[in-house]
Amino acid sequence: MIVLNTKNFSLSQTLECGQIFRFEKIKENEYFLQTRDIVARVFQENEKLYIEATNENIDFWKNFFDLDTNYSEIMNFFTKDEKMKEIIKYGCGIHILRQDFEEMLISFIMSQNKQIPQIKQCINLFCEKYGEKITVFDKVFSTFPKLNFTPTLEGLKECKVGFRDKYILDAMEKYNEGFFDGIKILSEEEQREKLLKIKGIGEKVCNCILLFGLARTNKFPVDVWIKKTMQKLYFDDKETKNEIIMEKAKELFSPYQGFAQQYIYFAGIMKKI
DNA sequence: TTGCAGGTACGCT
DNA sequence: AGCGTACCTGCA
Numbered sequence: 001m002i003v004l005n006t007k008n009f010s011l012s013q014t015l016e017c018g019q020i021f022r023f024e025k026i027k028e029n030e031y032f033l034q035t036r037d038i039v040a041r042v043f044q045e046n047e048k049l050y051i052e053a054t055n056e057n058i059d060f061w062k063n064f065f066d067l068d069t070n071y072s073e074i075m076n077f078f079t080k081d082e083k084m085k086e087i088i089k090y091g092c093g094i095h096i097l098r099q100d101f102e103e104m105l106i107s108f109i110m111s112q113n114k115q116i117p118q119i120k121q122c123i124n125l126f127c128e129k130y131g132e133k134i135t136v137f138d139k140v141f142s143t144f145p146k147l148n149f150t151p152t153l154e155g156l157k158e159c160k161v162g163f164r165d166k167y168i169l170d171a172m173e174k175y176n177e178g179f180f181d182g183i184k185i186l187s188e189e190e191q192r193e194k195l196l197k198i199k200g201i202g203e204k205v206c207n208c209i210l211l212f213g214l215a216r217t218n219k220f221p222v223d224v225w226i227k228k229t230m231q232k233l234y235f236d237d238k239e240t241k242n243e244i245i246m247e248k249a250k251e252l253f254s255p256y257q258g259f260a261q262q263y264i265y266f267a268g269i270m271k272k273i
Numbered sequence: 274t275t276g277c278a279g280g281t282a283c284g285c286t
Numbered sequence: 287a288g289c290g291t292a293c294c295t296g297c298a
Contacts (some may be wrong), residue, residue, distance in 0.1 A: 112280035118296070119279095162294030167281085202281050224279070 002056050004049045008071040010093020011044040017094050017266045019212050021107055021120045022127075022144070035064065036100045037143035039136045054136060066095045074259050081252055083233050084260065091266030096217060096258055101183065102175070103144045104213025108205045109167050109198075125159040147175045167200025174198060188216050203242070217258035220249040226261060229268035 015023050015031060022034040030043045040053035051061055062068060075092060078084040110122045127142035130151065134141050150172055156165040174180070174197070183191055191214055195206045207221035222230070222242045230245045231237055234252075253260035 113294090114279050114296075157294095160295070163292085164281095164294080200281065204280060 001050060001052045002058055004061060004067060006047050006049050006067055008093060009095055011042060013091050013093045013266060014095045017091060017262050018116060020097055021123050034141060036103060039134060039141045041137055063098050066098055074256050077256055087267045088263045090270055091263045094262050094266055096262060098215050099212050101213040102147050104209050105171055106168060108208040109164055109171060109200050110161055112205060122159050122161050129155060129158060147172055150176060164200055170199040211258045218255045220246055220257040220261045222246060225265055225268045229264050
């Protein structure tokens with residue numbers, strides 16, 4: 001068990017704002033959480049975060065929960081905009097997790113599925129089929145597999161990913177051809193170009209992978225929730241193209257667009273806006 | 274029951 | 287260049 005000190009951090013807000021899919025609530029402020037092949041039981045009490053995990057490397061978890069970033073500074077930046085000042089009140093404990101690139105790649109291709117429960121199901125089926133079983137806390141978990149294999153379309157169909165089966169196959173074939181080798185050290189523009197070459201990755205999914213899997217925190221993925229909420233906030237509730245919404249976000253939120261996106265998403269799903 | 278939602282590809286104009 | 291529809295699945 002490790003104990004970390006946190007500031008401006010809420011475990012529940014951070015997990016429940018749509019950036020991570022493999023977690024399960026045990027009770028208030030306590031969750032099972034999985035990333036890659038790691039299983040953790042995480043508990044927050046006041047400003048302390050308790051982590052019991054198959055990997056208890058402190059630096060890993062500090063990085064994963066982004067505990068060294070100064071969120072007061074970021075939130076302070078947003079207070080210059082009256083509307084954002086309201087928005088950040090709802091999710092002021094959100095951190096942007098630094099998740100695994102491979103896992104984000106597959107998860108966000110699946111995410112053009114539907115609601116979060118369905119996305120979770122697809123990922124869990126994928127892990128059950130291709131990952132390894134591991135028993136921790138008297139419970140069986142499945143790890144997220146290394147991507148060094150090529151699945152069949154039939155196998156992927158069993159994960160209920162629907163028509164995204166060929167997209168995932170495309171991504172994994174390219175992955176195994178070394179297409180993504182060294183992606184972490186490329187420039188953001190180069191990373192973006194590579195991602196967009198994969199079938200099934202368009203602007204939105206690309207931005208999610210950049211933001212959550214490659215720590216590009218100035219990206220602003222626009223999904224239906226963000227679109228609705230942004231329209232209400234800045235466009236007089238009128239139908240507005242994603243392109244225009246992204247321009248507005250850039251103008252208002254740079255260099256912290258990713259954080260803004262999370263706060264807005266959270267406020268939006270809380271139906272407060 | 275039908276039909277809709279989710280993001281992208283693809284075919285049409 | 288922009289628009290409409292297909293893709294698959296679960297759920298109202």
